[in-house]
Amino acid sequence: MRKLSITLSLFLFSIVSFAQTEVTIYEIQGQQAHSPYEGETVKTYGIVTGVFSGSYFIQDGEGEWNGVYVYSFEDVAAGDEIELTAEVTEYYDLTELKNISSFTMLSSGNPLPAASVLNTGDIDDEAYEGVLVKVENAFCTNDNLGYGEWELDDNSGPCRVDDMGVVYSPVLGLNYTVTGPLQYTYGNYKIEPRDESDIVIMANLYFTSEPEQINPDKITITLIWETNIEATTELFWGNTPELEQGHMQIMGNTINHEIQLFGILPSNIYYIRPFSVAETDTTSNFTKPYATVSNSSGDMKLYFNHNVNYSVASEEMAVWTPNITDTVIYYLNLAQQTLDITMYEQESDEIVAAINTAYENGVQVRYITDDEGNNPALENLNENIPVLYGNTDAIMHDKFIIIDADSEMGAWVITGSLNHTENNLGWDYNNMICLQDKSLAMGFTLEFEEMWGSDGPMYNEANAKFGAEKTDNTPHKFLIDSIPVEVRFSPSDNTTAKIKSVIDEAENEIEFGIMVFTENSLGDAIVDAQLSGLDVYGIIDYVEYSGSEYQYLKDNGVNVLEYVNPDGSQWPDGPVFHHKYALVDYEEGSINPVVITGSHNWSASAESLNDENTLIIYDANIANQFHQEFTQRFYDLLTPIAVDDDTVAQTNEWITINFLDNDFIPEDIVISKDIVQMPFNGEAGFVQGEMAYRSEEGFTGKDSLSYRIYNIDNTQLSDTAWVRIEVGEGSIGELNSENFAINYHFINQGILYMDIYSEQSEDLQFRLIGLNGKLLASENIHVITGSNQVKISLSSLSRGILLMEITGTSGRISTKLVY
Numbered sequence: 001m002r003k004l005s006i007t008l009s010l011f012l013f014s015i016v017s018f019a020q021t022e023v024t025i026y027e028i029q030g031q032q033a034h035s036p037y038e039g040e041t042v043k044t045y046g047i048v049t050g051v052f053s054g055s056y057f058i059q060d061g062e063g064e065w066n067g068v069y070v071y072s073f074e075d076v077a078a079g080d081e082i083e084l085t086a087e088v089t090e091y092y093d094l095t096e097l098k099n100i101s102s103f104t105m106l107s108s109g110n111p112l113p114a115a116s117v118l119n120t121g122d123i124d125d126e127a128y129e130g131v132l133v134k135v136e137n138a139f140c141t142n143d144n145l146g147y148g149e150w151e152l153d154d155n156s157g158p159c160r161v162d163d164m165g166v167v168y169s170p171v172l173g174l175n176y177t178v179t180g181p182l183q184y185t186y187g188n189y190k191i192e193p194r195d196e197s198d199i200v201i202m203a204n205l206y207f208t209s210e211p212e213q214i215n216p217d218k219i220t221i222t223l224i225w226e227t228n229i230e231a232t233t234e235l236f237w238g239n240t241p242e243l244e245q246g247h248m249q250i251m252g253n254t255i256n257h258e259i260q261l262f263g264i265l266p267s268n269i270y271y272i273r274p275f276s277v278a279e280t281d282t283t284s285n286f287t288k289p290y291a292t293v294s295n296s297s298g299d300m301k302l303y304f305n306h307n308v309n310y311s312v313a314s315e316e317m318a319v320w321t322p323n324i325t326d327t328v329i330y331y332l333n334l335a336q337q338t339l340d341i342t343m344y345e346q347e348s349d350e351i352v353a354a355i356n357t358a359y360e361n362g363v364q365v366r367y368i369t370d371d372e373g374n375n376p377a378l379e380n381l382n383e384n385i386p387v388l389y390g391n392t393d394a395i396m397h398d399k400f401i402i403i404d405a406d407s408e409m410g411a412w413v414i415t416g417s418l419n420h421t422e423n424n425l426g427w428d429y430n431n432m433i434c435l436q437d438k439s440l441a442m443g444f445t446l447e448f449e450e451m452w453g454s455d456g457p458m459y460n461e462a463n464a465k466f467g468a469e470k471t472d473n474t475p476h477k478f479l480i481d482s483i484p485v486e487v488r489f490s491p492s493d494n495t496t497a498k499i500k501s502v503i504d505e506a507e508n509e510i511e512f513g514i515m516v517f518t519e520n521s522l523g524d525a526i527v528d529a530q531l532s533g534l535d536v537y538g539i540i541d542y543v544e545y546s547g548s549e550y551q552y553l554k555d556n557g558v559n560v561l562e563y564v565n566p567d568g569s570q571w572p573d574g575p576v577f578h579h580k581y582a583l584v585d586y587e588e589g590s591i592n593p594v595v596i597t598g599s600h601n602w603s604a605s606a607e608s609l610n611d612e613n614t615l616i617i618y619d620a621n622i623a624n625q626f627h628q629e630f631t632q633r634f635y636d637l638l639t640p641i642a643v644d645d646d647t648v649a650q651t652n653e654w655i656t657i658n659f660l661d662n663d664f665i666p667e668d669i670v671i672s673k674d675i676v677q678m679p680f681n682g683e684a685g686f687v688q689g690e691m692a693y694r695s696e697e698g699f700t701g702k703d704s705l706s707y708r709i710y711n712i713d714n715t716q717l718s719d720t721a722w723v724r725i726e727v728g729e730g731s732i733g734e735l736n737s738e739n740f741a742i743n744y745h746f747i748n749q750g751i752l753y754m755d756i757y758s759e760q761s762e763d764l765q766f767r768l769i770g771l772n773g774k775l776l777a778s779e780n781i782h783v784i785t786g787s788n789q790v791k792i793s794l795s796s797l798s799r800g801i802l803l804m805e806i807t808g809t810s811g812r813i814s815t816k817l818v819y
Contacts, residue, residue: 025058025130028088028095029065033126035095037088044068044097045083048076049112049132050181050194052164053520057130057181058082062113067130067181071098078194081106094184095129115179121157123182124189133191134179135159137202140170146468146491146608148521149190152176161199162190167521168199169494171210173284175202205231205281211274211288216479218266218293223274224258227283231276233257241271241287253278267294267408267438269446269475289446291475294439295408298481300617301434302625303327305418305425309632314588318625322799324418324432325425329354331414331434335403339365340448342398342611344599345373347421352377359385364457368448370396374421388459390451391466394609399599402444411441415598415613417515417579422749427575427799427819429633431597431626433615437480440487444613446474447489451611467491467609483619488600490612495600500525502584502594502616509535511630512582516542516601523549527556539563539633541577549602561637566664567818573746574818577633586623593623635717640665640709642721643803644769646812649693649727651700657691657723659707662803662814670712676720677706681727693725700728739810740764740783747819750795758783762808766792768817769803776802794819 022043030036046058049067056076059067071091076082083104086097115134118125123135135152138159142151148163150170161170161178162185170176177200180193193199209226223235233250236243250259257276264270273287304320321327325348332339332354339358346352346369359365359382369375371389373396378387390396399419404410416432424430449455450473453464465471470492478485488495496519503510503525510529517523517540526549530536538560543550553560563577570576581597598614600606617623641664649655665671675684675691681703682695695703703725710718739762743755756764761784768777776797781790802817 025060025068026065028068028097029129031065031127033093034090035088038090038095039088041085041087041099041101042097043083043085043102045081045106047110047112048078048080048082050165050192051076051078052192052194057132059113059130059132063116063131064127065131066113067128067132069094069096069130069181069183070100071096072100074100074103076105077108079110079112080108081110092185119156120152120154120159123159123191124157128182129184129189131182132179133182134177135191136177137175138178140172140174140176143170143172144468144472144491144494144608147186147604148608152178160188160190162192163521164192165194166196166199167497167500168193168196169497170199171207171284171286174206176200177202201228203281203284205229205276205278205283207283207286211286213290213475213477216291216293216477216484218295219262219264221261221264221270221272221290221292222258223261223272223290224256225274225276226256227276227278228255229278230255231257231278231281231283233259234275234277235259235261236273236275236287237261238271239268243271243273243287264292266292267296267442268292269439269442289443289473289475291439291443291478293479294411294437296411296437296439296480297409298483299434299436300480300483300619300622302622303432303434304629305428305430305432306629307632308625308628309635310628312624312631313628314624315621316625318628320629324430325350327432328414328418328420328425331401331403331412332358334410334412335363336410337363337404337407338402339363340402340405340445341366342368342396342400342448342451342613343420344370344395344397344399345419345421346375346377348425349377349380351420352380355385356380356382366448366452366457366459368396368398368451368459377420386458388452388461388464390464391611393467394605395611396451396466397599397606397610398613400444400448400613402441402448405438405441405445408438409436411438412436413440413444415615417581417597417599419578423572423576424578428578429575430578431581431629433597433622435480435485437478439475440478440480440485443475443478443487447613466611470611483617483622485618486616488614488616490600490606490610490614491608495612495614496521496602496607498616499582499596499600499602499614502596503529503582505592506534506584507592508585508590509537509587510582510584511537511586511627511634513539513577513579513630513633514541514582514602515576515578515580516540516545516603516606517549518545518547519602519604519607520547520549522602523552526553526558530556530558536560537630537634539577539630539637561634562667563633563637564666565818566641567815569818572748579629581626581630583623583626583630586620586627588620588624590620590623592618593620594618595623595626597626635714637666638669638711638714639717640669640671640711640719642707642709642719644721645723646805646814647693647723647725649695649725651695651727652697654692654694656687657693657725659691659721659723660709663709663721665709671709672712673707673709675705676708677704679703679705679725682725691723693723695725695727701726703727740806740808740813742806742813742815743787745804745815745817747794747817750793752790752792752794752817752819754790754792756781756783756788756790756806758785758788758808761785765805765807767805767807768794768797769805770800781806 138152138154453460
């Protein structure tokens, strides 16, 4: 048999040949928790039993201690017989092979070692780490443990099933047989099914498509589902989970089921258990709440706190306001009966004052926030308003407000990405959407009260549920003024799977703007859309987060940009792109435009641990308004920013002006430049890309010129600035100061803090200049020898990008600020 051998080099091979030890996998595992060969380079071989992204498992026999995990990217398939030389490591107590120094493919298509059949209670066993295992006839006892994991139990004790190989949505109470290599992560052993064929449903009768509400109506609820065999179509229903109203059945047996509950009322939530029966078998319990359509107005009001691009508006120009705090207060002032608030953090004294006013006017107020969030403004909340601090395991990251939930025309739900922090209400980029709909408000109230632990004015901490303790207990589908709307809460509602399905169903274009994007399944969905020929554009802020999908998306051709501030500042010293939205098929004339928005970042924590809320809105107008927002942000990130320059020159002598040194040129763009306004008392031009200037003969004084820099791929993405030139012997000789320096500077709550170190006592001139060259503020700063702490109020200035200049006798310092 011919061997196909891959080695790094003959030199490396000669080194490895002296350092390696040839051992079996059984010897590597050592019949103990940590390998006796930890830290050593060994040579071993085995049959590949499972292949995953960037890793695979191998075995050289059946049963205990004969499997191991390989962290490497070789192109292998199940059944390959391989030989490799690698380092043995213990990665958080998982024995693994990595840093492959030689690799040989011995043969392919070999039968796999037989899976070790275990009871679910025996899975938690070091001996089977890395081994192909199987559990049989085990019931799903928890369909969402977080992080894509679910639980099986055959009455011997629970075990975990993970989603490293296949994302699967199990049905609670259904019987399964599951096969896969045994992995160890985060303190738990987990079966890793390689694909859906490793997950076998053992029940005689089960849902192949779970019950789903279609065609929402005011006086009917219609449900559809599918079963694996022909069976009856039935339901129990009621106003409570007790299903006290009775039973309905459609005559005949079928695989495709549809049943309609009629004679019910608008603006209500009903509990229904749809099911099918075939002989002695019944489908698993699937009791859920469903909403009828309300008689509310259905108004939807969308707000952004930064400018948008009206050039792409197709129906309605999106509303943006730099004072979104006032908009929040406007809606709070509408409350007449009840006001329920979930807010991750609260720093606005103005918003808290409005909440207090509502309470003093007789409105029942209930407030939920994170147990460790930054909430200084809540110190001013009326002491009689109950506040529940929740989610000790992760974060209570919800951002929704429910106003007068029981009022047909007064019920409002307010949500989006907006926290009530100074930065979120100010310079961070956010959206807020307000929906007038009683049914929606009632659905959000169910979620609120699950965390509140009570349906009364005071919370019940003993009954309160946060994070992974919550259940899927709210309606998901609503029809609001003829607009379909879906709601998902995390971690209970499989939000990530729903987002993925929206992406997978896209036909033409996708735009997404996400602060944190680390969820692999959504990254794969975006890449699949790109590779399928869709137009995909994105913005991600926290690309430095571990596991960020940013580079993976770029490497696969997705037109995604990192959000950056022109001065390089980051939170908390600069604005954050805080949105969490996506829009699909948003172009005019699209059959199915969709928007996703809310508090849910595209991360494993948002899916599995945090309290989050997500809206999915099927409407062209709302989609286009988000498109206006995205277009402006995307263009901003592709637009160079020119900043005024000051320089000096001698009369009638050519100088080179390094005009780009303080300009902002976005990554991955190519710019060009031209002179917009020639100097008034001289001549200028570009020589080998650099700007050159010479004054007229005999001229002394101040001269100036204006230049433009622009993105060559879109010349409209441009900016202009002035160069001010002091000509003659009386000008400042140096632009960079020799006698003073700024050790640090930052802005907090509208105040600029600086530490200026000076080598002498003198008066410095401080100036703030806008990007248009306009002088915005000026004052003198007296400094002494040594360190000088300086504070300057910026509260009278509009937020934006500013040029700060500080001038002394020895020169001038210029730098950009983002306020």
